[in-house]
Amino acid sequence: MANSYLSMIVLYCLHRMDGQRTIYSILHLLNGKKSAQTIQDAHFFQLTKLFNTFSLLNRSDLEQIISALNEQAYISRHTEQSYQVTSAGLKQINDFFNMHPIPPELNGWRFHNVTELFWERISLAIQVISQLRNRESKYLPIQKKKELHQWLKTFLYESQLSRDELAKRIYDELVRCLETNHHIDPVIFVKRLTGFQIIGLTEKQAAWNLDMDEDAYHIQFLGILHYMLEMIETKQSDFPLLRLLIADKRDIVPLTQSSNRTFDLLKKGYSLEEITHIRNLKKSTIEDHIVEIALNVPDFDISTFVNKEKKELILIAVETAASKQLKHIRELVPNADYFEIRLVMARGW
Structure with a gap:
């Protein structure tokens, strides 16, 4: 252990x-x-x-x-x-x-909302396309969720391709995506895929098959999925079929749903106090949302919530404090509240 x-x-x-x-x-x-x-x-x-x-x-x-x-x-x-x-x-x-x-490609925070769904979709799509390509209609789908099956019907319709052409193009896109990074081993991904007369391995089986620590395999597999998501998202024109496997683009933005709603109100010009009233939430909860936004939105302006002079004092305190614990930083800047300190740390760290 x-x-x-x-x-x-x-x-x-x-x-x-x-x-x-x-x-x-x-x-x-x-x-x-x-x-x-x-x-x-x-x-x-x-x-x-x-x-x-x-x-x-x-x-x-x-x-x-x-x-x-x-x-x-x-x-x-x-x-x-x-x-x-x-x-x-x-x-x-x-x-x-x-x-x-x-894996340097690992990006849990950015892709945690979409990784599982992406795997469910790509594994089901590859299985079904492989069976269609080989004219096989009797098989058990590896994914059982009805919404995934409905999504696949839409995917097949929107592709507007014959079964042979669809199989060729998605294969080409997968190869192009996986071969652009020499640091990843595509076998880690391929071992999990189910197709015509091929049963994909479970994570545990794949790790054993490749003589890998199960948790090491798990991290490598996640790294490949995150790499694929990054490639497909940033080079959509290169992967017209694979991009259809990604959920709504909003799901990739690494903000919780509640923080997203607060962000929408901020962009409309509402103040912290007004948002607290509109959303009927505690002020501390809205403050948490604003800190999360500051952490994840590069051009988010925090000057509305903390002035320049106090920001500079907080940054100096962060550098000189014994630790990143808020109480230690506040001891050095007693006129700053915890929200202001957290916000400056979010933007300046």
């Missing part, structure tokens, strides 16, 4: 957080919890790529990993529920990830 890929991911997160958050902050991050604190932690500690990458990780498994890391002296207790990485742990991180790097 201690030297599994997942345990090294946990060790890496502990290193980034440096004792400033509890171990359960890591659980929330890897589970993809959409709380204001978790979203901010992902950005502040530069862990956005790992957001929602291990949604099935539970408290018990995390605690076992922490215990094993502690026994190996890779970490030392900082507070009751937080740890810091030791020099031995830092060496282990460097050695391990030099040999088994986290």
Whole structure:
């Protein structure tokens, strides 16, 4: 357990957080919890790529990993529920990830809304197109959701191609997409695909087949999906069929739905207090939304909420404070409230 890929991911997160958050902050991050604190932690500690990458990780498994890391002296207790990485742990991180790097294409925060749906659509489309190409009508769809089957009917209709031409073109697009990056191994993706007289492997089976740690395979597979999503999104004209597999473009914008509604009202000129009244939410909730917007929208202007002079003082405090904990920063800028500090950190970090 201690030297599994997942345990090294946990060790890496502990290193980034440096004792400033509890171990359960890591659980929330890897589970993809959409709380204001978790979203901010992902950005502040530069862990956005790992957001929602291990949604099935539970408290018990995390605690076992922490215990094993502690026994190996890779970490030392900082507070009751937080740890810091030791020099031995830092060496282990460097050695391990030099040999088994986290895929640079991994982008959990940006694509967490669409990754699962993209996989469901592409796996079903490839299965059905393969069966159509080989004139086979008797098979069990690997995806059972009715909405996916309805989507596929629309996809096949909108393509306006014969079954043979459709098969050729989607194959060509997949090859073109996957071959443009020499750092990824397409076999990791292909092993999961079901087609004519071919049954795709489960994640566990594929990892075993490729002699890989199951969690390492999982991360590599996610990295490929995220890479494909990035390519299709940025070069849509090169992938006219694959782009039809992506959900609504709004789903790729990494904002929660509630924050998106607040953002729409901000763009219409409503103030924080007016939005609080219109949406019938607590002021602190709207503030959380604004911080999330600041984290994810590059040209978002925060000057409405914090003036230039105070912003500069907060930035200096962030650089000199003992940690990124808000209370330590506020001790250096007592006339700033927590919302202003969080907002400046979101824009200036």
